[in-house]
Amino acid sequence: xxxxxxxxxxxxxPDILRAASMELVxxxxxxxxxxxxxxxxxxxxxxxxxxxxxxxxEEFIHHNLVLRQGPVAAxxxxxxxxxxxxxxxxAVAFYRELGCRVERRVEGFVAGVGDSVRIEDPLGFPYEFxxxxxxVERLAWRYDLYxxxxxxxxxxxxQVTPDVPRAVRYMEDLxxxxxxxxxxxxxxxYAAWMRRKPTVHDTAMTGGDGPRMHHVAFxxxxxxxxxxxCDKLGAxxxxxxxxxxxxxxxVSNAFYLYL
Numbered sequence: 001x002x003x004x005x006x007x008x009x010x011x012x013x014p015d016i017l018r019a020a021s022m023e024l025v026x027x028x029x030x031x032x033x034x035x036x037x038x039x040x041x042x043x044x045x046x047x048x049x050x051x052x053x054x055x056x057x058e059e060f061i062h063h064n065l066v067l068r069q070g071p072v073a074a075x076x077x078x079x080x081x082x083x084x085x086x087x088x089x090x091a092v093a094f095y096r097e098l099g100c101r102v103e104r105r106v107e108g109f110v111a112g113v114g115d116s117v118r119i120e121d122p123l124g125f126p127y128e129f130x131x132x133x134x135x136v137e138r139l140a141w142r143y144d145l146y147x148x149x150x151x152x153x154x155x156x157x158x159q160v161t162p163d164v165p166r167a168v169r170y171m172e173d174l175x176x177x178x179x180x181x182x183x184x185x186x187x188x189x190y191a192a193w194m195r196r197k198p199t200v201h202d203t204a205m206t207g208g209d210g211p212r213m214h215h216v217a218f219x220x221x222x223x224x225x226x227x228x229x230c231d232k233l234g235a236x237x238x239x240x241x242x243x244x245x246x247x248x249x250x251v252s253n254a255f256y257l258y259l
Contacts, residue, residue, distance in 0.1 A: 009097040014087035025070035062112025075213035079128040124211035158214040220224030223255040
């Protein structure tokens with residue numbers, strides 16, 4: 001573990017509302033589109049030859065997931081929506097005081113999103129903050145479009161970092177609070193679940209070699225929807241895509257499936 005804590009900036013942090021989207025660089029855009037759209041059922045908001053913008057059925061902003069063609073698979077941005085445009089100024093000041101790389105684009109970095117700030121945080125993760133975003137049709141009542149395994153919202157990120165206590169202190173400075181954690185008998189924290197919206201977490205800090213993105217999670221209404229996804233993968237002879245589960249987490253009590 002690092003002996004050097006991340007300093008607490010004197011500048012106030014941006015007022016984060018929730019985890020909103022993730023941008024993934026993929027090496028085969030067509031195959032990734034097939035998996036997320038044809039198999040998992042995410043909705044295409046917009047696409048071009050280099051990127052696909054996807055959303056869940058209950059989402060009203062432009063996208064929750066961006067798939068972008070690139071030479072090396074990577075997480076390009078873990079994106080949070082902030083409460084007001086002024087919070088972008090706060091994000092710039094907060095991270096510049098920490099000595100982080102900061103870039104702001106009034107026109108946005110991706111389709112559907114306006115003025116945005118992207119930074120590489122002190123843990124090495126690529127974060128994005130935005131407020132202005134294009135609103136789209138919310139499909140919550142379009143039951144004619146639902147399938148047994150419908151994904152209804154983006155739920156959380158999971159980040160792997162070698163020093164969880166250091167990461168937790170920094171995220172608390174950013175305005176997150178710990179809802180649950182795993183500690184040993186000496187009180188050392190090995191994983192922490194942290195939130196801004198009123199759920200168990202918007203992101204989790206998990207111990208390990210990093211910085212790495214462990215997963216991005218989408219929610220269903222009920223656990224039987226998760227089982228329906230398993231049935232669909234089996235019928236499509238794609239059960240080898242299942243890495244773990246289905247099962248139930250001890251922390252958060254969530255019924256899960258890792259793909």
